[in-house]
Amino acid sequence: MSASVQRVAVLGGHGKTGRAVCDALADRDVEAVPLGRADWPDLAAAVDGCGAAYVIAPNLHPDEPAYVASALAALTAAGVGRVGYHSVASPYVPAMPHHLGKAASEDLVRRSGLEWTTLQPGAYLQNLDLTGPVDLPYSPDVPFGFLDLDDLGRAAALVLTEDGHAGATYELATRVATVRELAEEAGVEVRRVPDPGTHPWLSAMFAYYDAHGLPVGTRVLAALIGHTPGSS
Ligand SMILES: NC(=O)c1ccc[n+]([C@@H]2O[C@H](COP(=O)([O-])OP(=O)(O)OC[C@H]3O[C@@H](n4cnc5c(N)ncnc54)[C@H](OP(=O)(O)O)[C@@H]3O)[C@@H](O)[C@H]2O)c1
Secondary structure, three states, X not given: OOOOOXXXXXXXXXXXXXXXXXXXXXXXXXEEEEEOXXXXXXXXXXXXXXOEEEEOOOOOOOOHHHHHHHHHHHHHHHOOOEEEEEOOOOXXXXXXXXXXXXXHHHHHHHOOOOEEEEEEEOEEHHHOOOOOOEEEOOOOOOOEEEEOHHHHHHHHHHHHHOOXXXXXXXXXXXXXXXXXXXXHHHOOOEEEOOOXXXXXXXXXXXXXXXXXXXXXXXXXXXXXXXOOOOOO
8 A cells, every 4th residue: 555645535425436435445444535515615625635536526417527627626736646537438439428528537637647547437236226127228138347336446445545556547347247137146027118318318328228238347357456356
C-alpha cells in the first residue's frame, strides 16, 4: 500500500457503488470520505486532506464530462494527487449516449495531470433481483460480463491505495453469463417485456443489449484481486 494514501474521498459515495468502495477501503483500514450533492458547493474543501479520490457520476447524469471536469478541478485545487474514475465497459459505443459521456470523461481524466486509473465495470450482478420472475426489456440470451459490487469495491480500493496502477484502464467482470442462465440457476422465470420508455438513453441501451449484450473479460479482475472473482 502507498504510505501516503490513508484517506480516500468517494464522490457518489452514498450510492450502491460508492458504498461498496467505502466498505472495501474500510477493510483495508483506509478512511473513506463519502461525498454527495451537499458537498458539491465546496468540493475542494470536502476532498482536502485525502490522498486519493474515486469519482462516480450519478446514473444518467445529463452531462457527465462536466461533472467529471468539476471533480478533477476540485481534486487539483486541493492537491489530491491520485484519482480513480468509474467508467463503464465498452464506453466507446456510438449507439449508447451515456457510454459516450464516459468515453469523453475518460479523456478528461487521462489529460488531468493527476495520477489516474480508470475502471470499466460490466453490469452489476446486483441489478438483477433473482428472488422472483425477472422482467427484461431485451433478449435474455445475449452474453454479459456481470460484476459483483463487492469485487468492484475490492478492485477500486486496491488501485486507489496501492502503487503500480497509474495510467491503467481495467475492464472488470466477475463472470460472463446470459440473464437466462442466471435465472435458471436461481430457479426463477425470465420474461421478455416491452421497453418501458423511461429514458431515451436507457431505450438506446436496451436496443444495443438486445442485439449484442455487453460481454466483458474476467481475467483482469482475477489478476487484480488475486482470487476467483465472486468468492469471498
Ligand atoms: N448499474 C450498473 O450496472 C453500472 C455498471 C457500470 C457503471 N455504472 C455506473 O455507476 C454509476 C452509478 O452508480 P450508483 O448506481 O451507485 O449511483 P446511485 O446509487 O444513484 O448514487 C448516486 C450518488 O451520486 C450522488 N449524486 C446524485 N446526483 C448528484 C449530482 N447532481 N451531483 C453530485 N452528486 C450527485 C448521490 O448523492 P447524495 O448522497 O446527495 O444522494 C449519491 O451519492 C453511474 O455512473 C453508472 O453509469 C453502473
